[in-house]
Amino acid sequence: MTGSDGPMRAPRMRKPTIYDIAAATGASASTVSAVLNGSWKQRRIREETATQIRRAASEAGYSANLQARGLRKSRSGLIGMIVPTHEDRFFASLGHHFELEARRRDLCPVIVSTLRDPVEEARTVETLIQFNVESIVITGATEPDALGHLCAQAGIRHINVDLPGRLATSVVSDNYWGAKQLTETLIRKSGLAAAKAGGEARRGHVQFLGGIASDHATANRIRGFREVHEALIGPVSETQIRASSYDPNVNERLIRALHQAEGGLPPALFVNSTIAFEGAIRFLKTLPDEAFAGCVVGCYDWDPFASFLHFPVTMVRQNTEGLMAEAFRQLEGVADQSARLIEIRPELVAF
Amino acid sequence: MTGSDGPMRAPRMRKPTIYDIAAATGASASTVSAVLNGSWKQRRIREETATQIRRAASEAGYSANLQARGLRKSRSGLIGMIVPTHEDRFFASLGHHFELEARRRDLCPVIVSTLRDPVEEARTVETLIQFNVESIVITGATEPDALGHLCAQAGIRHINVDLPGRLATSVVSDNYWGAKQLTETLIRKSGLAAAKAGGEARRGHVQFLGGIASDHATANRIRGFREVHEALIGPVSETQIRASSYDPNVNERLIRALHQAEGGLPPALFVNSTIAFEGAIRFLKTLPDEAFAGCVVGCYDWDPFASFLHFPVTMVRQNTEGLMAEAFRQLEGVADQSARLIEIRPELVAF
C-alpha cells in the first residue's frame, strides 16, 4: 500500500488535470502543459523539471482531456467518414484504408454508417461537424450535395468518394470503364456476338440486374453496358435492365421471375453489386448445375467467396486503396476551389 | 443577396456561438443556451423569446460546439467500440448492431479497428477515454484485460464482447456449444462414427483448421471439438488440430500441405473462422469436384457466399444481434461489481 493515487485509483474519481500535476510538482500549469504535450522545445524547460513532471503525471495516471484541448485549439484531431454500411466488402475495405491513411497522419478515424438514410446521413455529418473534425470523407451517400452543403457551411473540408457531388472534389471508381470491360467479357464468353455474326438465333439476351438506375454508379455502369452491347450485339431493350434496388430480397425475386418468364437463365448475366448478387444466388443455388451451362455470370464488385461458387463468375474489383489514397491527397492538396472529378480504374478478375 | 450571414457563409469564417445569437436577439447567452439545447422547460422562457432565438440561430447557421458542451458537462455523448477489423462478416455485423443500439440511446457510435495489434488497441482505447466516451465495447481484443485496466483506471464503463476478460462483464458466443454441434454434424455426415462402429477402416481423420489455439474462442471450440470427437470416435491426435493463425495465406498453405501429406482431403474438415476459410478455399478451389466426394466441410462463422460453394458447407452463425443487445443491457444494468461471463448460443446453418 503506497500512499499514491496510482494506477488502481478507484473508478469514478475525478481524473487528474494538469493542475493536480502542477500542485504535486510545484510547477505551474503552463509548464506542465508544455512538458506533457510536447510543445516544450520552444519553452527551454530544464530537463530535470521535465522528468519530474512526467513522472508525477504517470504516477497519477494522468491523461489529457481531449475535449478541453480541442476547445482551446478549435481542432479535434478527429477525421470523419460516413459509409452506408459496414456489411459490404467494398465499404469495409474503403473504411480499412481510410483508417490506415488517417493513422499515418496521426488523426483518429471515426467511421459512422448511415444505412443509406438521408436523414441519418445529415444528422451524422452534423454531429461530426459539431465535434470539429478536421475533414470528412463522404462515401455512398444518397445525397452527397446535401451533405456537402452542410460541410461547406461549416467550413469543413470534405470529399466525396465512390459517389460524386458538385460541391467538392470527388474520387470515384471508373464505373463506365469497368462496366465496359465486364460487359465485353460476358458477351465474348457467352458467344452471343459470334452467334449473331454467324446468323445463329439464340434464345434470351444479356441481362443487367441490381442497383438503382438513378444513382451515379449504376447510371455509369448501365451506360458502359449499353454502349458495348450496342456495338457488339445491337440495341438494348427495356427489359434487359432491371435496376430498381440493391436489396437482396428484391433481386432474388427479380431473377426468379426472369427465370420463370424466359424458361431459363439468360445467356449472360451482369449483376450490379455483391449485395444484389447475394440475393440472386439465393435463387440460383436452387437450380441444378446444368442450368448454368448456357449462362455466363459477372458481378460488379468483388467478394472472395463469390469467386468460388459452383459456376464461374467474372468480377470487377474496385481499387479501394487507390480511391482512399487519392482522397487524402486531395484533402491535403491546395484548396483548389473547383470541384474536380477523379476516376480510378477498377480491375477485372475472372474465375 | 440578403445582408444576412446565412447558409452560404464563406468557409473558414468563425462559426457562430451562443454569444452571437445572444447579441443578435438581445437575449443573454444562458437563455440562448437553454432554448437551443432543450433544457428550457425548467427555465419557463417566454414562447416568443424562444422562437425568436431559434429563428436567429437557424439564420446564422448556428450549431452547438460539442467539445465545449462535453467539457462543461464532462460527458461527450459518444460511445466507443473497438474491433480487430471491419473486413469480416462477424465484426461488421457486430458493428452494425452496436450502431443501432447506440443510436436508439441517442449516443454517437464510434467504431475503430485496431488490426489485432495490442499497441494500437491500447492507443485507441486511450484516445476514446480522452474524449470522454460514455462507455466502451471491446471486441476481439488480443489482450482484453490490458484494455480493461485502462478503462477501470479512468473509471469508464466497459464490456468485453466475443472475447472475455476478467476485469469486466463479458458477453461471448457459446463457442463450446457451437463447436460441439458442428463437430457432431460433421462426424455424422462423414459416416466416420458408423464406419468405426461397423469395424470399417477409413483413411484420414477429422481435421480442425485455423484460429489461434491460445485465444479464448478457439480454445473453447477446440474443447468442444475434442469432447465430441472423443465420445464418438476416440482420442484426438496432435496433428488433427492446426490452430496457429487466422491469416488466410497461412491456412491456405496448411491445407495444401495436409492434402499433400495425406494424399487427399480429410473425411471431415472443421474450419475455424471465415477468414481462415477464405484461405482454405483458395487451395480447395484448385481441386476437382471429385476430391470432395469423401470430405464434409464445416466452418465456424457464417458468410452468405460461403453457403454457395460447389460443395456443401455447414456453418455456425453467431448471434451478433443478441450479443450486442446483451452487451448494452449489461452496460446499463446496475454496476454489478462482479465480472460475469454471459454466453449466447449461435445457430447451426447447413447447406
Added chain:
DNA sequence: GTGAAAGCGCTAACAC
C-alpha cells in the same frame, strides 16, 4: 526557464 492570466464555447447555480 517559468508563472500569471485570459479565453476557447458552453452550462448551471444563483440572483433579481
Added chain:
DNA sequence: GTGTTAGCGCTTTCAC
C-alpha cells in the same frame, strides 16, 4: 422570465 457569473481543462501570449 431572464441575466450574471463562475468554471469545465487546456493552450498561449506576455511578463519577469
